[in-house]
Amino acid sequence: MQKQLQNVFIFQFYIYINMKKEAQQKYSPSLRFWHWGNTLVILGSLVTVLINSTLFDGGSARDFVQKELTDAGANVSPEQARALVHGLEDQVWGIHIYFGYVLAALFLYRIVVEIRADKNQRVIHKFLDALKTYSSNQAFKSTARYELGIKLLYLVFYTLLLIMVVTGLSVAFDDSLRISRSLSHSLKEIHGFCMYPILGFIVLHVGGVYFAERKNKKGIVSDMINGGETNN
Ligand code: HEM
Ligand code: HEM
Numbered sequence: 729m730q731k732q733l734q735n736v737f738i739f740q741f742y743i744y745i746n747m748k749k750e751a752q753q754k755y756s757p758s759l760r761f762w763h764w765g766n767t768l769v770i771l772g773s774l775v776t777v778l779i780n781s782t783l784f785d786g787g788s789a790r791d792f793v794q795k796e797l798t799d800a801g802a803n804v805s806p807e808q809a810r811a812l813v814h815g816l817e818d819q820v821w822g823i824h825i826y827f828g829y830v831l832a833a834l835f836l837y838r839i840v841v842e843i844r845a846d847k848n849q850r851v852i853h854k855f856l857d858a859l860k861t862y863s864s865n866q867a868f869k870s871t872a873r874y875e876l877g878i879k880l881l882y883l884v885f886y887t888l889l890l891i892m893v894v895t896g897l898s899v900a901f902d903d904s905l906r907i908s909r910s911l912s913h914s915l916k917e918i919h920g921f922c923m924y925p926i927l928g929f930i931v932l933h934v935g936g937v938y939f940a941e942r943k944n945k946k947g948i949v950s951d952m953i954n955g956g957e958t959n960n
Contacts, residue, residue, distance in 0.1 A: 754956035756849060758841045762834060763952060769831045770926070776824035777923065784817040825900050832893045838886075848958075851886065855879040878936065885929045888922050895919040 755763070783789060794809035847853055858879045862872040895915045898905060902912040940948050947956070 754951050754958045756841070756845065757955065758837075759845070759849075760952060760955065762838050762841055766831070766834050766838070769827050769834060770930075773824055773827040773831065774923075774927075776820050776827065780817050780820050780824075784813050784820065789813045825896075828893075828896045828900065831889075832897055835889055835893050851879070851882055855883055881929065881932065885926070885933075888926050888929070891922050892919060892926070895922070 790806060790809045790813050793812055794804050794806060797804040797809065842850055842852075848857075855876075858872070858876040862869070862876045895918050898907055899912055899916050899919060901907075902909075902915075907915070937948060950956070
């Protein structure tokens with residue numbers, strides 16, 4: 729019995745130590761899980777868009793299918809070839825929509841992470857903090873501006889992600905939500921358009937992280953993997 733109590737005590741102590749460690753981390757395990765999960769799903773989603781806009785795009789795909797099937801001995805009209813390409817395109821959109829559901833679930837998870845995070849780890853707090861430093865610190869104005877720019881970029885990205893999730897789900901469930909054809913079409917256009925600033929964010933972000941890692945923020949990528957230690 730005493731041995732069991734001792735084990736329970738050691739276990740509790742272990743949890744306490746790890747909780748303390750977690751609280752001191754720069755990026756919490758939940759934020760890291762979201763970050764890498766979100767990265768993978770967005771990349772997956774982009775691959776589906778890339779496939780549909782290259783392999784299954786318009787007339788060239790139809791001509792290719794018709795030629796291949798004719799060479800194989802089938803008698804296929806351009807309309808039949810187009811129907812096949814369209815079917816394949818729809819299959820790929822189906823995969824895109826599955827990625828979309830996961831992305832929507834991850835976005836919800838990110839909101840919960842934000843609500844449950846310590847005040848100083850919240851993205852809004854980090855932004856306001858950077859704004860305060862920028863407004864008050866005259867000596868390091870350019871560094872403060874750079875930090876503020878990064879935090880602003882994250883806020884813009886989260887807003888774009890929200891738009892992607894809302895418009896994507898609305899198009900996916902347009903019938904059940906009784907959304908008219910024309911509204912659904914407009915939402916799809918907004919959805920498609922927002923991909924470009926998201927691509928811009930990814931390029932800036934990955935490039936920025938690369939330069940930060942090489943210059944003044946060594947270990948930043950490792951911190952996003954292992955958690956890192958906070959300066960607070
Ligand atoms: C689809 C690709 C990606 C997206 C959408 C993305 C998004 C984000 C977001 C929104 C944050 C801010 C997290 C927060 O504090 O709320 C962040 C931070 C970070 N990301 Fe990414 N990320 C992507 C890819 C990558 C890759 C490939 C790397 C590593 C090479 C990376 C490394 C980091 C690091 C180190 C941070 C912390 C930077 C800081 O403290 O300012 N990310 N990312
Ligand atoms: C950052 C992530 C995402 C990117 C880059 C992206 C990109 C795109 C693009 C470029 C299109 C084509 C739009 C057009 O034809 O005008 C599209 C279609 C679509 N997306 Fe997304 N999307 C993302 C996330 C989502 C999410 C979260 C959902 C929610 C389920 C979703 C659902 C859809 C649906 C239903 C379509 C229409 C497919 C069809 O034409 O049958 N997407 N997406």
